Amino acid sequence: MARLPLYLRALTGLAERGVATVSSEELAASAGVNSAKLRKDLSYLGSYGTRGVGYEVDFLRHQISREIGLTQDWSVVIVGIGNLGHALANYGGFASRGFRIAALVDADPKRAGEEVAGLQVRHADELEDLIQQLRISIGVVATPARAAQTVCDRLVAAGVTSILNFAPAIVQVRDGVDLRKVDLSTELQILAYHEQRKNGAALALTAEQAAELAEAVNG
Amino acid sequence: MARLPLYLRALTGLAERGVATVSSEELAASAGVNSAKLRKDLSYLGSYGTRGVGYEVDFLRHQISREIGLTQDWSVVIVGIGNLGHALANYGGFASRGFRIAALVDADPKRAGEEVAGLQVRHADELEDLIQQLRISIGVVATPARAAQTVCDRLVAAGVTSILNFAPAIVQVRDGVDLRKVDLSTELQILAYHEQRKNGAALALTAEQAAELAEAVNG
DNA sequence: GGACACTTGTGAACCCGTGCACAAAGTTGC
DNA sequence: GCAACTTTGTGCACGGGTTCACAAGTGTCC
Ligand SMILES: NC(=O)c1ccc[n+]([C@@H]2O[C@H](COP(=O)([O-])OP(=O)(O)OC[C@H]3O[C@@H](n4cnc5c(N)ncnc54)[C@H](O)[C@@H]3O)[C@@H](O)[C@H]2O)c1
Ligand SMILES: NC(=O)c1ccc[n+]([C@@H]2O[C@H](COP(=O)([O-])OP(=O)(O)OC[C@H]3O[C@@H](n4cnc5c(N)ncnc54)[C@H](O)[C@@H]3O)[C@@H](O)[C@H]2O)c1
Numbered sequence: 001m002a003r004l005p006l007y008l009r010a011l012t013g014l015a016e017r018g019v020a021t022v023s024s025e026e027l028a029a030s031a032g033v034n035s036a037k038l039r040k041d042l043s044y045l046g047s048y049g050t051r052g053v054g055y056e057v058d059f060l061r062h063q064i065s066r067e068i069g070l071t072q073d074w075s076v077v078i079v080g081i082g083n084l085g086h087a088l089a090n091y092g093g094f095a096s097r098g099f100r101i102a103a104l105v106d107a108d109p110k111r112a113g114e115e116v117a118g119l120q121v122r123h124a125d126e127l128e129d130l131i132q133q134l135r136i137s138i139g140v141v142a143t144p145a146r147a148a149q150t151v152c153d154r155l156v157a158a159g160v161t162s163i164l165n166f167a168p169a170i171v172q173v174r175d176g177v178d179l180r181k182v183d184l185s186t187e188l189q190i191l192a193y194h195e196q197r198k199n200g201a202a203l204a205l206t207a208e209q210a211a212e213l214a215e216a217v218n219g
Numbered sequence: 220m221a222r223l224p225l226y227l228r229a230l231t232g233l234a235e236r237g238v239a240t241v242s243s244e245e246l247a248a249s250a251g252v253n254s255a256k257l258r259k260d261l262s263y264l265g266s267y268g269t270r271g272v273g274y275e276v277d278f279l280r281h282q283i284s285r286e287i288g289l290t291q292d293w294s295v296v297i298v299g300i301g302n303l304g305h306a307l308a309n310y311g312g313f314a315s316r317g318f319r320i321a322a323l324v325d326a327d328p329k330r331a332g333e334e335v336a337g338l339q340v341r342h343a344d345e346l347e348d349l350i351q352q353l354r355i356s357i358g359v360v361a362t363p364a365r366a367a368q369t370v371c372d373r374l375v376a377a378g379v380t381s382i383l384n385f386a387p388a389i390v391q392v393r394d395g396v397d398l399r400k401v402d403l404s405t406e407l408q409i410l411a412y413h414e415q416r417k418n419g420a421a422l423a424l425t426a427e428q429a430a431e432l433a434e435a436v437n438g
Numbered sequence: 439g440g441a442c443a444c445t446t447g448t449g450a451a452c453c454c455g456t457g458c459a460c461a462a463a464g465t466t467g468c
Numbered sequence: 469g470c471a472a473c474t475t476t477g478t479g480c481a482c483g484g485g486t487t488c489a490c491a492a493g494t495g496t497c498c
Contacts, residue, residue, distance in 0.1 A: 002405070004408070004412070005404065005405040005408040005409065006405065009387060010389070023474085023475065024475075024476070025475085030389065031389065032389045032391075034456075034457060036456080036458070036459090036477095039475090039476065039477065039478085040456085040478075042477095043476085043477055043478075047476085047477075049476050049477080050463090050465090050475085050476080051462075051463045051465085051474080051475050051476040052463070052464040052465045052466090052473080052474050052475050052476080053465070053474080053475070054474095054475070054476085055476090067412070068408050069411040069415030070408065070411065072415075074407075074411050076407070083305070083306040083309045084306045086302070086305075086306065087302040087303045087305065091302055093387065093403075097407070097408065098411070099404075099411075137414055137418070138410055138411070138414065161414060161418070162413065162414050164403075164406055168228060168312065170229070170249060170250065170251045172251075176417070178410055178413045178414070180406050180409065182401060182403065182406060183224075184307075184310075184312075184313075184401065185224065185312055185313065185316050185318075186221070186224040186225065187383055187401060188293075188295070188313065188316070188318050188357065188383060189223070189224040189227075189287050189289065190221055190224065190399065191357055191381040191382075191383060191399060192287055192288040192289065192293050192318075192357070192381075193220075193223070193287045193288055194381065194397045195288060195293065195356055195380060195381050195397070196287070196288030198395070199380070209292075209354075242444085242445065242446090243445075243446070243447095253487065255448095255486080255487055255489090256485090256486065258445095258446065258447065259447080259448075259485095259487095261447095262447055262448075266446085266447075268445080268446050268447080269445080269446080269495090270445050270446045270447080270493045270494050270495090271444050271445050271446080271493070271495050272445070272495070273444095273445065
């Protein structure tokens with residue numbers, strides 16, 4: 001269930017503030033969901049609550065972690081160490097959640113050897129070897145769109161069964177492989193769509209207007 | 220509708236390959252959706268197809284662009300120019316889709332004045348002024364989680380009505396403001412969840428094992 | 439010009455997630 | 469111990485999105 005990580009984060013926040021037990025009502029509020037939904041979600045994991053009291057924060061935290069698979073470390077390879085790849089590699093939030101960035105790979109020979117976030121960037125040729133030697137099961141694709149399908153094919157062939165794709169491309173993978181997509185341009189376009197409906201395009205600009213304003217403000 | 224950007228991208232790809240008309244079946248395949256769904260989606264925009272033939276690529280592209288609001292430019296401010304903020308600022312894919320990165324803002328005085336992607340980073344104090352002068356309607360939040368709510372409040376108070384939030388925090392905004400969240404850690408956790416179910420955790424490692432392997436491979 | 443092949447647009451069944459509402463269970467106070 | 473209160477776990481109804489299936493429209497070929 002896609003909401004478990006959300007609950008886990010809310011619980012971690014509560015634990016840090018020293019809270020020992022929470023009601024579904026409170027926890028639902030901190031996670032931004034309906035309390036009935038939260039109870040139903042948690043009931044799938046088992047009956048971990050106490051009627052009249054609520055849920056024990058630490059215990060529930062552990063149960064959710066186990067359910068998600070966060071009691072174990074997962075090795076991740078990032079393919080494509082450009083703008084986005086750098087940011088991801090340098091992000092500390094992954095390691096703290098049990099995701100170990102095990103390897104960085106790029107096709108550009110100039111990038112190979114470069115050190116990013118304490119890890120040497122490897123050449124794309126080594127991809128398969130790294131996956132097997134480091135027992136990597138999760139791949140992150142941050143290459144240009146045109147390379148995405150090829151990279152995913154190679155990841156899958158080498159044994160990776162979960163992929164997070166940032167490239168704006170439709171990628172096909174065989175059954176049994178999980179592919180999730182993060183598409184930032186689409187997110188912005190959805191916002192623009194609603195924006196247009198809201199303001200009757202009052203705030204939209206032509207390219208010329210925007211350029212003029214930029215000139216005036218930024219010099 | 221959240222799928223329109225997807226269709227638009229598929230259409231752009233077809234247009235570049237010189238295709239003049241597509242059937243719903245073909246277009247659905249390139250967008251990775253069901254053809255009936257696609258037809259129903261497009262029918263909301265009007266009857267832009269020709270029975271027996273399909274849809275005219277260029278015409279449909281224009282209609283979708285107009286629907287989303289991409290015939291106009293939107294000014295965007297990025298708040299928090301750290302790892303992620305840099306990547307976003309340097310990304311060319313936004314500008315080419317009608318999103319003009321108008322300003323970069325950071326609270327760190329050391330960052331202010333730094334030039335990123337041809338734009339000077341401004342200090343957070345100037346946020347409200349920049350929003351008004353540059354007529355910014357979309358805000359991107361790439362600050363640490365603890366600053367997210369405050370930043371969003373300031374964005375909204377200054378007139379921003381659409382926010383894309385990358386910080387792993389539950390942010391509340393008043394009605395009429397659109398808030399979308401991109402949560403990369405959650406994406407990875409969802410993958411880990413499925414991964415665990417698939418392999419019976421065969422590929423999961425303890426932190427020690429992972430460290431050992433890393434040592435062996437990376438030196 | 440008529441038969442045929444093809445494709446859109448949409449009615450209708452279906453499925454799944456959501457939220458209400460309540461009974462069951464547990465706790466507190468006396 | 470019992471009554472009153474709190475909170476979980478869940479049956480059930482509602483609604484929105486998805487998919488099937490087909491009638492209605494369009495181009496083509498002879
Ligand atoms: N940077 C962003 O903020 C951002 C935002 C949204 C989407 N994206 C998408 O993410 C992807 C990466 O973006 P970026 O800005 O980092 O691009 P980038 O051009 O800076 O980096 C891409 C990197 O991938 C490497 N590469 C290319 N082909 C490869 C291959 N076959 N194997 C391994 N590495 C390969 C390149 O050498 C380069 O270093 C793109 O698809 C982009 O559309 C990026
Ligand atoms: N880097 C990634 O790949 C990644 C991945 C997932 C999530 N995130 C999230 O995105 C956010 C940014 O990540 P990052 O790696 O770029 O962090 P970072 O620490 O590198 O950058 C954060 C920047 O925000 C600035 N800042 C802090 N408070 C501010 C305020 N009130 N106003 C304006 N600027 C402020 C800081 O000065 C800093 O430059 C974090 O919430 C992080 O959890 C990042």
